[in-house]
Structure formats: structure tokens, C-alpha cells
Amino acid sequence: MVDINELKMIATQVRRDIVRMVHKCQSGHPGGSLGCTDFLVALYFHHLKHDPGFNIDGPGEDLFFLSNGHISPVWYSVLARSGYFDVKELGTFRTLNSRLQGHPATHEKLPGIRIASGSLGQGLSVAIGAALSKKLNGDKHTIFSLHGDGELQEGQIWEAAMFAAHNKVDNLISTIDVNGQQIDGPTDRVLSLGNLRAKWEAFGWDVLAMHGNEMEDVLRVLEEAKQRLGKGKPVMILMKTNMGHGVDFMMGSHHWHGIAPNDEQLQNALLQLHSTLKDF
Numbered sequence: 001m002v003d004i005n006e007l008k009m010i011a012t013q014v015r016r017d018i019v020r021m022v023h024k025c026q027s028g029h030p031g032g033s034l035g036c037t038d039f040l041v042a043l044y045f046h047h048l049k050h051d052p053g054f055n056i057d058g059p060g061e062d063l064f065f066l067s068n069g070h071i072s073p074v075w076y077s078v079l080a081r082s083g084y085f086d087v088k089e090l091g092t093f094r095t096l097n098s099r100l101q102g103h104p105a106t107h108e109k110l111p112g113i114r115i116a117s118g119s120l121g122q123g124l125s126v127a128i129g130a131a132l133s134k135k136l137n138g139d140k141h142t143i144f145s146l147h148g149d150g151e152l153q154e155g156q157i158w159e160a161a162m163f164a165a166h167n168k169v170d171n172l173i174s175t176i177d178v179n180g181q182q183i184d185g186p187t188d189r190v191l192s193l194g195n196l197r198a199k200w201e202a203f204g205w206d207v208l209a210m211h212g213n214e215m216e217d218v219l220r221v222l223e224e225a226k227q228r229l230g231k232g233k234p235v236m237i238l239m240k241t242n243m244g245h246g247v248d249f250m251m252g253s254h255h256w257h258g259i260a261p262n263d264e265q266l267q268n269a270l271l272q273l274h275s276t277l278k279d280f
Contacts, residue, residue, distance in 0.1 A: 002045050002046065004215055004216065004219065006045075007041055007042060007045055007046060007215055007219075008215055009276035009277070010041050010045060010081060010276070010277070011037050011038050011041045011215065012246070012273055012274065012276050013077075013081070013273075013275065013276045013277040014037050014040075014041060014074060014077045014078060014081060015034055015037050015245075015246045015247070015273050016270060016273040016274075016275060016279065017073070017077035017080075017081075017090055017279075017280065018030055018033045018034055018037070018073040018074055018077060019034075019247065019261060019266060019269045019270065019273070020090075020266070020270075020279065020280070021073045021076070021077070021090055021091075021093040021094075022073060022093070022260040022261070023260050023261050023262075023263075023265075023266040024091065024093065025093055025094040025095060025260070026260045027094050027102065027260055028072075028073055028093065028094060028102065028258070028260055029070040029071055029072075029073065029257060029258045030073065030244065030247075030250065030256055030259075030260065030261070031179075031181065031243040031244045031250060031253070031254070031256035031257045031258075032068065032070065032071040032074075032148065032177060032179065032243060032257065033071040033072075033073040033074035034074070034243070034244050034245050034246050034247060034250065035177060035179050035212065035213070035241035035242055035243045035244065035245045036071055036074055036146065036177050036212065036239075036241060037074050037245070037246070038212060038213055038214070038215050038218050038245075039146070039175065039177075039212050039218055039239060039241075040074055040075060040078045040146075041078060041215075042215060042218040042219050042222060043064065043144060043222065044064075044078050044079075044082045045082060046219060046222075047219075047222045047223070047226070048062045048064060048144065049061050049062045049141060049142075050062055050063075050064075052082060052083035052084045052111070052112075054084060054111040054112060056114055058114070058130075058141075059137070059139060060139065060141065061141055062141045062142045062143070062144065063114065063130055063134075063141070063142075063143050063144070064143075064144045064145070064146070065114065065115060065117070065123050065126055065127045065130065065143070065144070065145045065146075066104060066117050066123065066145075066146050067117055067120070067121075067122065067123020067124060067126075067127075067145055067146060067147045067148075067151060068117075068118075068120060068123070068146065068147055068148035068151055068177065069103040069104050069116075069117030069118030069119075069123075070102070070103060070118055070258065071148075072100070072101070072102060072103060072104050072118075073093065075104065075112075076090060076093065076100050076104075077090060079110075079111070079112040080280075081277070084110075084111040084112040085099075085110065085111050085112075087278075087280045088280050089280075090280040091280050102118075103116070103117060103118030104116060104117050104118070114130075120148070120150075120151040120154050121151055121154025121155070121156040121157050122156060123145055123146075123147060124145060124147065124156075124157055124160040124161070124164075124174060125156060125159075125160045125163075126145075127143050127144075127145035127172060127174065128143075128160055128163060128164050128167075128169050128172065128234075130143050131143040131164075131169045131171050131172040131234075132167070132169060134171055135169075135171060140171075141171075142171055142172070142173060142226065142229060143171060143172045143173070144172075144173050144174070144175070145172070145173075145174045145175070146174075146175050146176075146177065147174065147175070147176050147177065148176070148177050148179075148182070149176055149177060149178045149179060149180065149182070149187055149193060149196075150181075150182030150183075150187055150190070151176075152176065152193055152196075153187075153190075153191045153193075158203070161200070161203040161204075161205065162203060162204075164204075164205070164234040165203055165204025165205055165233065165234060166204070168232045168233070169234045170229055170230050170231055170232050170233055170234060170235075171229055171230070172234040172235065173222075173225045173226070173229070173234075173235045173236075173237065174234065174235070174236050174237070175210075175236075175237040175239050176196070176236070176237070176238055176239060177212065177239055177241050178196065178212075178238050178239060178240050178241065179240075179241045179242065179243040180243075181243045181252075181253070181254035181257060182254060182257065183254065183257045183258055184254070185254050186254065196238055197209070197238060200236045200238075204233060205233060205234050205235065205236040206228050206231070206233040206234070206235045206236070207235075207236045207237075207238065208221055208224060208225055208228075208235065208236070208237045208238070209221075209237070209238050209239075209240070210222075210237050210238070210239045210240070211239075211240055212239035212240055212241035213241055213242055213245045218239075221237060222237075225237055243256065243257070244256045246272065246273060247268075247269045247272055247273070248272065249265070249268065249269075250269070
């Protein structure tokens with residue numbers, strides 16, 4: 001575990017990694033990656049009991065599954081910065097023959113990746129399966145998963161939600177990045193999600209809310225979520241974030257869901273994200 005000041009420093013460097021990665025290949029999804037940075041840094045550097053040595057089955061450790069796989073830049077950066085592979089490999093993002101594909105994949109055997117993701121709606125089902133496997137194996141560790149709010153427009157999410165509550169999958173903490181944006185515009189305009197707390201509670205989940213761009217709140221709510229495990233219900237965290245957080249001209253805009261900054265925009269972003277660790 002590291003203290004909160006160090007976590008904030010790591011988060012700043014991860015954001016710097018993100019904009020440099022997508023700029024270098026002129027492809028990728030910076031908006032959601034920047035918005036979810038604090039969450040993934042808090043998870044991997046403070047809450048998650050994990051081994052960078054990496055056993056794909058993950059016995060005796062917590063497991064994390066990324067369902068909204070398009071935010072791979074933030075996950076790759078966090079994995080590298082926490083020791084899963086050399087930070088220099090971040091410079092190969094989305095290039096031919098790279099292990100760092102645009103959406104995480106297992107074929108390349110990149111340490112830290114247990115499922116291919118990015119076909120939205122599937123990650124919750126996988127996380128539930130892993131959680132049930134932990135129970136069957138007598139393994140007391142926890143499964144974590146992350147999802148986009150636009151992803152909730154997929155029907156498979158709600159099938160999985162019913163299944164998890166019915167089967168009392170109470171070793172699972174899922175989080176939704178509620179940034180209100182998706183590739184075609186605001187979620188309220190594309191297909192309104194309504195009252196998410198009421199929906200998840202009606203489906204039988206224990207629901208918490210979190211400010212995803214405030215490190216203190218992320219740490220607090222993740223700890224509270226862990227305390228609610230083992231009580232017969234899966235736990236859902238509704239995490240309010242700002243798409244593009246940390247880069248002023250990207251913040252709050254769906255236009256930065258899936259485009260890369262040009263040279264001038266990159267320099268503008270880097271001036272706002274001072275290097276706290278060594279760049280790749």
C-alpha cells in the first residue's frame with residue numbers, strides 16, 4: 001500500500017502516459033481512460049491483493065476484470081507502473097505485433113490480462129463466473145470489475161445482474177463509470193439510463209456512490225464496499241467521473257471518447273500533467 005499523496009502522483013503520471021500513448025499511434029480512447037485513472041490507481045496500488053508475477057488463474061489473490069475494454073490505455077499504464085511488464089512497452093500501444101492491442105486480448109499473453117474485452121456487456125458475466133469459481137475453490141478473495149455507463153444499454157448486463165443477486169454472489173464488487181458520455185453523445189440523449197441506484201437495488205444489489213475523481217473518496221468507498229461483502233448480495237459502486245479528467249480541453253466532452261490529440265494538443269495536455277515518475 002502507498003499513501004494518498006503518492007497515489008495522486010502515480011495518477012498524474014498515468015494520465016501523462018495515456019495522452020502520450022494515444023498521441024503516438026494517433027488512435028485510442030483517452031476520455032474514459034483519464035476519467036477512470038484515480039479508480040484504477042487506488043485499486044492496484046492500495047486495495048487489490050494481487051501478484052504482478054501473474055498466474056492467469058489467480059489463486060489466492062483478488063482479480064480485476066475490465067469490461068469497457070476501450071479504456072485500455074489507463075489499464076496498461078497501471079499494470080506497467082505496478083510491475084506487470086516493462087513501462088517502456090507502453091510506447092508500442094496499438095502498433096503492429098504489439099501485446100498492447102487497442103482492446104485487451106489474451107492471445108498476446110500480456111501479464112495482467114485474463115479475458116479479451118471491449119465487446120461491451122460481457123465483462124459482468126465473466127466476473128460473476130470468476131466469483132463463483134472462487135467460492136467453489138474455497139478462496140476468500142474478491143472479484144472486481146469495471147463497466148461504462150453506456151455499456152448498461154446492453155441487455156446481457158441485466159441478465160447478469162439478475163443472476164448475481166439470485167445466486168448471492170457476495171464476493172463481487174462491480175463499478176460503473178458514470179460519466180454520462182458515450183461515443184455518440186450524452187447517454188441521456190442516446191438512451192437514458194434512468195435512476196441507476198433504483199435499478200440496481202431493484203435487481204438485488206447493494207449499491208454505493210463514489211466521486212471517482214477524488215482519490216480520498218475512491219479509497220473510502222472501496223473500503224466500505226469490501227466491508228459489505230459476504231452478506232448475501234453483490235456490491236455495485238456508481239462512480240461519478242468526468243470524461244477526460246485532468247486535461248481541461250477534454251473534460252466533459254464525448255468528442256474525446258475515441259480520438260487522439262494532435263501535436264499541439266499533446267503539449268497542452270502535458271503542461272497540465274507534470275511528470276511525477278519517469279516517462280516511458
